[in-house]
Amino acid sequence: MILVTGATGTVGRAVIDGLLALDMPVRALARRPETARLPESVEVVRADLGEPDSLAPALRGVDRVFLLSTGPELSKHDANIVAAAEDSGVHHIVKLSSGRAGDDAATDPIPMWHRAGEAAIREGGVPWTMVRPLGFMSNALHWIPSIRAADTVRAPFGQGRIAVVDPADIAAVAVKSLVEQGHSGNVYALSGPQPLSPGEQTEILAEVLGRPLRYVETSAAESRSAMLDFGVGPEMADAIMSLRATALESFTSVVHPTVAQVTGRPPRSFRDWALGHRAEFLN
Numbered sequence: 001m002i003l004v005t006g007a008t009g010t011v012g013r014a015v016i017d018g019l020l021a022l023d024m025p026v027r028a029l030a031r032r033p034e035t036a037r038l039p040e041s042v043e044v045v046r047a048d049l050g051e052p053d054s055l056a057p058a059l060r061g062v063d064r065v066f067l068l069s070t071g072p073e074l075s076k077h078d079a080n081i082v083a084a085a086e087d088s089g090v091h092h093i094v095k096l097s098s099g100r101a102g103d104d105a106a107t108d109p110i111p112m113w114h115r116a117g118e119a120a121i122r123e124g125g126v127p128w129t130m131v132r133p134l135g136f137m138s139n140a141l142h143w144i145p146s147i148r149a150a151d152t153v154r155a156p157f158g159q160g161r162i163a164v165v166d167p168a169d170i171a172a173v174a175v176k177s178l179v180e181q182g183h184s185g186n187v188y189a190l191s192g193p194q195p196l197s198p199g200e201q202t203e204i205l206a207e208v209l210g211r212p213l214r215y216v217e218t219s220a221a222e223s224r225s226a227m228l229d230f231g232v233g234p235e236m237a238d239a240i241m242s243l244r245a246t247a248l249e250s251f252t253s254v255v256h257p258t259v260a261q262v263t264g265r266p267p268r269s270f271r272d273w274a275l276g277h278r279a280e281f282l283n
């Protein structure tokens, strides 16, 4: 049995679909099973990564774990899973981490949270695989309201390029790591096939949607304020803005060969991703 955490989110849900396609038995950990909306063949267990007592029942009969959490507490969540996994029959944890978790010079919050989470896993007794993606292509879904309202993409750091990766490719790497031998102890840095600025992403979206779109560079302050309006807490908004600012650094443009190496097929382009999500952008 494979336990998938983050099952209601972008990557976790794609991991579930990938495992079901291989007829693997899947259990999903969810804080609110009643709203999880997962396929019927998935066993859903109520648990919270922040509540250690809830994890032993969730791990009963589980041999592998896909581990994903978010926010300032995520390293505690990782440590909680490791502690519970050590007392169960789990023999492999695949953690969704962050592109710069391995770079000690990265002192902004999100890589630091993940670095601490990775450390907890490495110090535990369960074999692991770390999956470290760069920015997700799906972050462009945040542009839907302004595209629908005003054919405009508003985003900061217009000079920055990120080799954004399709969450489906992240999930494909995670699924391979869970179901195949030979991935234990590996660290997978993941990117998409091409570094893109927000303006270049806007041009691709315009082609895919079949109408002109305008890119407007916003200030970091405006972008942070929009996140607060959207309901993101101040600590998380600051952490996301610090991470976004790194788009101006060269490492975000590096194209990694890992998706192809692990899955045997090239990573999907931003155009492919946009075509798959076209309906969500249309009015």
Ligand SMILES: NC(=O)c1ccc[n+]([C@@H]2O[C@H](COP(=O)([O-])OP(=O)(O)OC[C@H]3O[C@@H](n4cnc5c(N)ncnc54)[C@H](OP(=O)(O)O)[C@@H]3O)[C@@H](O)[C@H]2O)c1
Residues within 6 Å of the ligand: 005, 006, 007, 008, 009, 010, 011, 012, 029, 030, 031, 032, 047, 048, 049, 050, 068, 069, 070, 071, 074, 077, 096, 097, 098, 099, 110, 133, 134, 135, 136, 139
């Ligand atoms: N976006 C990017 O560009 C990017 C780049 C690199 C790495 N990452 C990393 O990717 C992860 C986010 O992945 P995602 O976008 O797929 O996630 P997401 O769609 O934001 O979903 C988050 C998931 O985590 C679950 N979760 C949060 N707190 C939990 C808790 N206390 N107990 C149990 N479950 C909990 C949520 O469950 P509920 O349904 O209960 O809320 C949800 O299923 C983060 O670790 C982030 O740092 C993101």
